[in-house]
Amino acid sequence: MTTPWVIGAGPAGCCLAALLADKGWPVTLLESGAMDASSPGPAAVAVQRTLALAGPSWTLLGRLGITPQQVAAHPIRTIHVSYRGQAGRVCLDASESGVSEFGHTVSYARLLTALRAAVAARPGITVHEQAVVQTVQGSTSAARVRWRGPAGAQDSLVSLAVLAEGGALTASGDALTWPYRQQALACVVQAEQPTGDQAFERFTPDGPLALLPCAEGYALIWTAPAARIAHLLQASDADFLAALQAWFGDRLGRFRQCSPRQRYPLRGRFVLQPAGRRFVQIANAAQTLHPVAGQGFNLGLRDITTLTEALGAAQPGQDPGSATRLAAYQRARRADRWTTAGLTHLLATAFALPGSSLPMSLALGTFDLAAPLRRGFARLMAEGIAS
Ligand SMILES: Cc1cc2nc3c(=O)[nH]c(=O)nc-3n(C[C@H](O)[C@H](O)[C@H](O)COP(=O)(O)OP(=O)(O)OC[C@H]3O[C@@H](n4cnc5c(N)ncnc54)[C@H](O)[C@@H]3O)c2cc1C
Numbered sequence: 117m118t119t120p121w122v123i124g125a126g127p128a129g130c131c132l133a134a135l136l137a138d139k140g141w142p143v144t145l146l147e148s149g150a151m152d153a154s155s156p157g158p159a160a161v162a163v164q165r166t167l168a169l170a171g172p173s174w175t176l177l178g179r180l181g182i183t184p185q186q187v188a189a190h191p192i193r194t195i196h197v198s199y200r201g202q203a204g205r206v207c208l209d210a211s212e213s214g215v216s217e218f219g220h221t222v223s224y225a226r227l228l229t230a231l232r233a234a235v236a237a238r239p240g241i242t243v244h245e246q247a248v249v250q251t252v253q254g255s256t257s258a259a260r261v262r263w264r265g266p267a268g269a270q271d272s273l274v275s276l277a278v279l280a281e282g283g284a285l286t287a288s289g290d291a292l293t294w295p296y297r298q299q300a301l302a303c304v305v306q307a308e309q310p311t312g313d314q315a316f317e318r319f320t321p322d323g324p325l326a327l328l329p330c331a332e333g334y335a336l337i338w339t340a341p342a343a344r345i346a347h348l349l350q351a352s353d354a355d356f357l358a359a360l361q362a363w364f365g366d367r368l369g370r371f372r373q374c375s376p377r378q379r380y381p382l383r384g385r386f387v388l389q390p391a392g393r394r395f396v397q398i399a400n401a402a403q404t405l406h407p408v409a410g411q412g413f414n415l416g417l418r419d420i421t422t423l424t425e426a427l428g429a430a431q432p433g434q435d436p437g438s439a440t441r442l443a444a445y446q447r448a449r450r451a452d453r454w455t456t457a458g459l460t461h462l463l464a465t466a467f468a469l470p471g472s473s474l475p476m477s478l479a480l481g482t483f484d485l486a487a488p489l490r491r492g493f494a495r496l497m498a499e500g501i502a503s
Contacts, residue, residue, distance in 0.1 A: 119144050119242075120427070120436045121261060121274045123249045124281035125151060127224070128399030128416045130231035132280060132423065134180050137240040140430035144274075145241055146263060148248040148281070151232055164378040165302050166335030167227065168192060168315070168328055168410035170219040173417045177227075180234045187230050188331040189220035193313035196367075199320075217313065221330040252277050252285060254393035259437070275394060276437030278423070282400040283385055290389055296382040296464065298323040298339040300407055301348055303377040305360065306333040309369030317408075318364060324408045324464070325364065332375070334368070336360070337407055339382065339464075349377055382406055386457050390419075390449065391442040398423060403457055406464035415456045422448045 120136060122129045125147035133143045169177075174184060184191070195218060198205040210218045235241050247265040259277040263270050279285055305327075316327040323339030338348070338360070348356055357371045364371075385404040390397040399416025426445040427436050435441075 118275035120276040122278045129280035134234040135424045137238040143241045146247040151245045184220040187226045189222040191217040192315045195315045197317045254395045259394040277395040279397040279401040291387045294384045299345040300380040301338045304375040306373040307368035391446040394437040405460045408464045
């Protein structure tokens, strides 16, 4: 039996490595930073963000013993969707789709810490930290992984290389990439009149703004043109909170406090053929989505579910990187990846088109009145697009 190599110990790489180890596969995991999730490294920027994860994502994490309670996750039970300056709006309620919540928000840092603890608890996983992978080259017999660790440069031939490094490497060279005219600013804010388990998604001509309830208050993701984001980053806390108040309104009372603000440049990236000869790209290494719909890691976890199923339980002499397995994986992921990436892009751009404010506001109003449509959309939010 040969060992799958997983490149990148972010949330996706750790989750996959632990699930494969539970199926009896010995796994080698390479991480360019330190495994102590709190120490600064290439993923330090991501550590500041909050992720909204749907029910099926929590079911998968539950297989590793990670529950919403354990990572101080916060439920989202209703979502208020509006268009700035217009009357149309939609109120989505999870109970309309027969579930008690759409999902839970969790801090990236806490989730990563729990996933790395799951990796550390599994003796079948060999971890190399401070190990920077430079290239991955596929061929029929093996993937060649060139990497540099504390002991110097290494050249390893492996039967399957899984790229889960977030999109820093290029293995297949067939990625579509596109810029967004916005950047994102993320931080946590406190509001005087919190509304419990309600999330807010507000579309504006500049880009969408989301406020998600989380353990520490509200996770804010504000997207806007680069110059506006630069200005918001430089502003004092008081000026920043005043700008947020003016942009969002007083639905949550006054905004009082904010954590350090973090900027994320936004670009879309979609690998057309994520599986190649003895390598496969998953999660952000396969697709990087605009954060507007909170679908990126939810989609990545569905990559992981399918890959784990494609590999199955380890048997002596089994080849994890066989062409048949990888082709089956790629086929199985096609529809969900294209649909999720397409709908996310539509949501990120449609509301920002010139002249879209009135039609979009009317569309939201109509949508709010059409119960079956609303229920269908609520179900998508709760269960993911694959379902
Ligand atoms: C502002 C914002 C908000 C978001 N909100 C949501 C949300 O609400 N819901 C949701 O589902 N998704 C959300 N996402 C997307 C989500 O953050 C990503 O999908 C998720 O982090 C992807 O995890 P990953 O493990 O694939 O990649 P990463 O998180 O990027 O981790 C990659 C890992 O690989 C390591 N690495 C990098 N290069 C190398 C190398 N050469 N060699 C070895 N190791 C390497 C890194 O150090 C890191 O540990 C959001 C994204 C942004 C920007």
